Amino acid sequence: MLNTLLETLSALVFPAECEICGVAVDPHPPLGVCQKCQWEVKLILPPHCVSCGRTLMGNMPKCAECQTESFAFDRAFACAVYEGTMRQLIHAYKFQNRKYLKHYFIRMMLAFIHSHLAASDFDIILPVPMDRGRRSERGFNQSELISSAIAKYFKISHSVENLVRLQGGQIQSQLEKKQRKLNVKNAFLVRKADTFHSRRLLLIDDILTTGYTASECARCLKKSGAARVTVLALARGVN
Ligand SMILES: [Zn+2]
Numbered sequence: 253m254l255n256t257l258l259e260t261l262s263a264l265v266f267p268a269e270c271e272i273c274g275v276a277v278d279p280h281p282p283l284g285v286c287q288k289c290q291w292e293v294k295l296i297l298p299p300h301c302v303s304c305g306r307t308l309m310g311n312m313p314k315c316a317e318c319q320t321e322s323f324a325f326d327r328a329f330a331c332a333v334y335e336g337t338m339r340q341l342i343h344a345y346k347f348q349n350r351k352y353l354k355h356y357f358i359r360m361m362l363a364f365i366h367s368h369l370a371a372s373d374f375d376i377i378l379p380v381p382m383d384r385g386r387r388s389e390r391g392f393n394q395s396e397l398i399s400s401a402i403a404k405y406f407k408i409s410h411s412v413e414n415l416v417r418l419q420g421g422q423i424q425s426q427l428e429k430k431q432r433k434l435n436v437k438n439a440f441l442v443r444k445a446d447t448f449h450s451r452r453l454l455l456i457d458d459i460l461t462t463g464y465t466a467s468e469c470a471r472c473l474k475k476s477g478a479a480r481v482t483v484l485a486l487a488r489g490v491n
């Protein structure tokens with residue numbers, strides 16, 4: 253009886269069907285995406301642009317977009333391209349409350365770190381914060397669920413309350429590129445600068461599009477004395 257109840261409850265949290273195509277999937281590990289749909293996700297492979305992490309096409313160290321932009325972070329990376337299956341998965345995770353998809357995203361990020369970064373290069377991991385209103389509306393910060401698991405896995409300190417996003421401003425994805433920079437200007441605040449002083453930070457984001465939000469976070473973190481800010485996002489928007 254108890255076992256049946258537990259099975260029913262666990263099926264609610266970790267459904268046995270692929271989020272994208274509906275085929276049966278093994279709930280252990282509870283990824284919620286079948287192997288075939290995972291293959292549809294387009295990973296971002298090296299060589300990476302030294303600034304924003306896009307795959308480079310030529311011999312230049314920076315991509316064409318970064319020739320005219322400067323960011324406050326030292327480097328940024330994204331695991332996959334924000335299109336097709338990856339876009340559907342992020343939408344389901346953020347807007348349809350499919351929280352269990354975090355397991356799939358965590359695994360993707362861990363694989364990226366193992367392949368392209370070194371966990372020993374970071375002292376603190378933190379998520380891009382949401383403002384309080386939006387966070388309570390959604391019930392969770394999608395980046396924080398991932399950053400806390402990454403920090404735990406590598407036994408690196410995790411910071412959630414120290415970089416905060418001030419109330420107000422519009423949703424970045426609803427704005428034109430030009431307005432996005434202004435919309436995030438001074439949107440973040442560090443409560444205790446000591447915590448980040450001389451530290452090497454890994455900032456976890458969900459989607460990198462213009463890079464302005466991550467850059468504004470980095471500017472704020474650097475003002476608080478952070479030695480280095482590296483950004484790692486789940487996906488890179490095609491802009
Ligand atoms: Zn599938």
Ligand SMILES: [Zn+2]
Binds near residue numbers: 302
């Ligand atoms: Zn670039």
